[in-house]
Amino acid sequence: MSAGDRSDLSRGPRCPLPIADHPTVLLAHGGGGRLSRMLLDRVFLEAFRNPILETLHDGALLDLGDARVVVSTDSFVIRPLFFPGGDIGSLAVHGTVNDVAMCGAKPVGLCAGFILEEGLPMETLWQIACSMQEAAREVGASIVTGDTKVVDRGKGDGVFINTTGLGVLLPGADVSPLRARAGDVVLVNGSLGLHGVAVMSIREGLEFETALESDSAPLCDLVRCILERAGNGIHVLRDPTRGGVASALNEIAAQARVGIRLDERGLPIREEVRGACEILGLDPLYVANEGKCLAIVARERADEVLETLHAHPLGDEAAIIGEVVDEHPGRVVLRTRIGGTRFVDMLSGDPLPRIC
Ligand code: MG
Numbered sequence: 001m002s003a004g005d006r007s008d009l010s011r012g013p014r015c016p017l018p019i020a021d022h023p024t025v026l027l028a029h030g031g032g033g034r035l036s037r038m039l040l041d042r043v044f045l046e047a048f049r050n051p052i053l054e055t056l057h058d059g060a061l062l063d064l065g066d067a068r069v070v071v072s073t074d075s076f077v078i079r080p081l082f083f084p085g086g087d088i089g090s091l092a093v094h095g096t097v098n099d100v101a102m103c104g105a106k107p108v109g110l111c112a113g114f115i116l117e118e119g120l121p122m123e124t125l126w127q128i129a130c131s132m133q134e135a136a137r138e139v140g141a142s143i144v145t146g147d148t149k150v151v152d153r154g155k156g157d158g159v160f161i162n163t164t165g166l167g168v169l170l171p172g173a174d175v176s177p178l179r180a181r182a183g184d185v186v187l188v189n190g191s192l193g194l195h196g197v198a199v200m201s202i203r204e205g206l207e208f209e210t211a212l213e214s215d216s217a218p219l220c221d222l223v224r225c226i227l228e229r230a231g232n233g234i235h236v237l238r239d240p241t242r243g244g245v246a247s248a249l250n251e252i253a254a255q256a257r258v259g260i261r262l263d264e265r266g267l268p269i270r271e272e273v274r275g276a277c278e279i280l281g282l283d284p285l286y287v288a289n290e291g292k293c294l295a296i297v298a299r300e301r302a303d304e305v306l307e308t309l310h311a312h313p314l315g316d317e318a319a320i321i322g323e324v325v326d327e328h329p330g331r332v333v334l335r336t337r338i339g340g341t342r343f344v345d346m347l348s349g350d351p352l353p354r355i356c
Contacts, residue, residue, distance in 0.1 A: 027354075030077075032242025032288070033347025037251070056255060057176060058099040058238065061169065068169040070105035072096060075162040079354045081124065084198045085213030086290075088161060089131035094216050094290055095241065095356060096165040097139050101223040102237040102293070104173025110136055111164040112146040117156030128159060139218045141165070170224060172231040179235035180256035184324040185302035187295045189222060189309050190215070190317040191268040192245055196287035196352050197276045206279060210272050217291030222312050226295060229308045233301030238294045241356055243347040245321075246285040248294055249332045250346040260332045262322035262344065285334075286347045288355045296324060 028035045045053065052060045059072025076092040086094075097107040112132065116125065136143050194215040201212055219239065227234055236256075240248040245262075253260045262285075269284045277284050291314060297305050302320060309315030327333075332344040 026350075028350035030242075031347060031350030031353065033247050033286075033350065034345075035348075035350075036243070037346065055176065055178070056251070058102040059105070059165070059167075061103055061105075070100050070103040070167040070169060071164065072099035072103065072167075073162065073164040074099060075160065076356060077157070077160050077354050078199065078356055079157060080199075080202065081128065081158055083202055083214055084211060085194075086216040087128060087131050088159060089128035090135040091214075091216050091290060091356060092161040092163045093132050093135035093139075094218050096163040097136075097141060097167075098219045098239045098290075098293075100165040100167035101218075101220045102175070102239050103167070103169075104175035104223070104227060104234075104237065105167030105169045106224065107139055107141040107165045107167040107220060109144040109166045110141050111166075112143050113162035113164075114146065114148045115156055115160040115162075116148065116150045117158055118150055118153040120158050125159065128161075135218065139220045170227050173227050173234075174232040175234060175237050177236050177238070177252045177255045180252050180258050180260075180296045180324050181235070182258055182324050182326040183299050184235055184296045185299050185320055186249070186260060186262070186322040186324065187297065187302065187305060187309065187318060187320050188240075188245070188268065189219075189293050189295075189312070189315040190291070191270050191273065192240075192289060192292065193269060193273045193277065193282075193284040193287035195241075195290040196244070196282070196355050197273050197280070199355055200280055200282075200352060201276055204280065206276065208272050208276060212272055212276065215289055215291035217314055219291065219293045219314065222293060222309070222314050225312055226305050226308050230297060230301040230305050233298040234295060234305070235298065236294075236296035240289050240292055240294055242288050242352075244284070244286040244288060245294065246283070246332065246344045247347045249322075250344070252296065253332055254330045256324075257329045259325040259328040259330070260322055261325050261327075262332065262334045264334055264337045266319050266321045268317045268319045268321075282351055285344060286351070288352060290356065299323075
């Protein structure tokens, strides 16, 4: 074998991303939309392919003999570190426990990895740690292990956090994006777009008559309540974070090969969010949420689920927003206020970088 052959082998398989289109990583590759999906499909799935990863759930369900556990991981690079309604610490806990909850599991333990930039004030780090502890305590999960690395001044942005959550499957839970089927009803537990708009408002220096706060919150108890009430009538759960409701529903439609039809009149969107979105040039359907849960449920259980959501402190603005249909498989359609219809595609680009 010649030296040339050896160097070819050492390079390994060729990167399958269309290099001509994207020779380098773009911010939009982290936006939760079309480019994130492309990165996942053509790099990570291509490299790591296995049946558990291929379910493309919010976390992985592992069968360990008698125990069924869920593991999920998420990284947080939000800017600024503190925002109305939360901070990177509470968000890092909520984001991960919510992904565990979206698999139908109760979080029991968390791991936290910190990448700190030299020069970060110790007081800032202490506030973030206390905020994480409070958020974890609220859901009865402890931060049981972790790691810290420090990078040179100017090579990070204060602090980045990775959190991994471990959970145990709740009794009766059988939640998977593949279970969406025609006839199902799509519900959400409250008003859309609050997290993204709150963070963007503070970044852009916008002020509104009513203070806009992030909806960042743990959804574990809410998920427990609806699973207790409707059991395996709950087909799919998904938190519409980056890329918003539009991207989350597009992912589910594509995976389950069903169509989803939304009714614009049913979408719970507050006037101040609509106003802020107009100023910022955003569509609320694409704006990130951090305390919202989409539930796709069997039609005959939809009223019970809605009633259970309304009775929960995080569900008083819950609404039925659409249905799963046989038509246009893989796509989401919005029936507009004036009676027309339009396709709602996945987020393209990233109008809200570093939102979580
Ligand atoms: Mg998620």
